[in-house]
Amino acid sequence: MPITKLEQMFDVLKERTKKRMAAAWANDSHTIVAAYEGVKKGIIDAILVGDKKIIQKTCDEHKIDSSVFTIIHADTDTKAAAKAVEIINKGEADFLMKGLISSDKYMKAILNKEAGLMNPGAILSHVTVLETPSYHKLLIIGDVAIIPLPDLSQKIAITNYVIKTAQLLGIDNPKVGLLAISEQVLPKIPSCVDAAIIVKMAQRGQIKGGIVEGPLAMDLIVDKESAEIKGVQSEVCGDADCIVFPNIEAGNTFYKTHTKMCGAELAALVMGARVPCVLSSRGDSELTKLYSIALAAMLA
Secondary structure, three states, rough: OOOOOOOHHHHHHHHOOOEEEEEOOOOOOHHHHHHHHHHHOOOOOEEEEOOHHHHHHHHOOOOHHHHOOOEEOOOOOHHHHHHHHHHHOOOOOOOEEOOOOOHHHHHHHOOOOOOOOOOEEEEEEEEEEEEEOOOOOOOEEEEEOOOOOOOOHHHHHHHHHHHHHHHHHHOOEEEEEEEEEOOOOOOOOHHHHHHOOOOOOOHHHOOOEEEEEEEEEEHHHHHHHHHHOOOOOOOOOOOEEEOOHHHHHHHHHHHHHHHHHHHOOOEHHHHHHOEEEEEEOHHHHHHHHHHHHHHHHOOO
């Protein structure tokens, strides 16, 4: 059965072997509380890397039993990130989480050529699973946070990542909409041309596991009636599971519009490294971080 609500991930994970999480610079209450809830729900074991005194103080303030965690001291955020990555590389944890560290320092630790988490030629991309009241199912979207202007090879990687995420959420043969300004293949607009190429690749089996359609404007991706009015016949239209954005402005605007104005909840992580890497904002809620932990545990 496909997962249709983010909270359903907890029930699925309870039936699986617990995953181990290493959180980098886990000094903030949102990270600690989310990790604690994950431990309490029985879906993870948590290693918190950060300032021991701050972590203990935060646990005391929130009446959290710190003994449920493995706490490893680090003096600075960069040292904490490096240590958390080292823990992953030693096989002592299954996925990484961003704490109070900035995204650029977190990514630098992941991308470190000698001690990071990248295989040669891999492409990092941000994947978000969005649960919004304005749509009838979960939406898996990318990229909204890492790749500013993806080229064709990066769009192919993003397409594969959203398909993989959808499949791991129990969605067989997910429907992927490749966003552009128009459903027409307009030669002067790169997003339209790239979408047409990716669709042809999917038709020829070079991209597997999903139904890929594009170029499609946003109204066609999310509204079947708009597609019918415009004479576009596709089972993706109005029923997409995934959206691939042509650039970070389009993706980030969609993401923030839904979370800030439409009451959407989400889970977010980075794919392309050797393990899933939770990448939510430092200001995200405890629930968002908990959902992101659960998504990483699903994919790990």
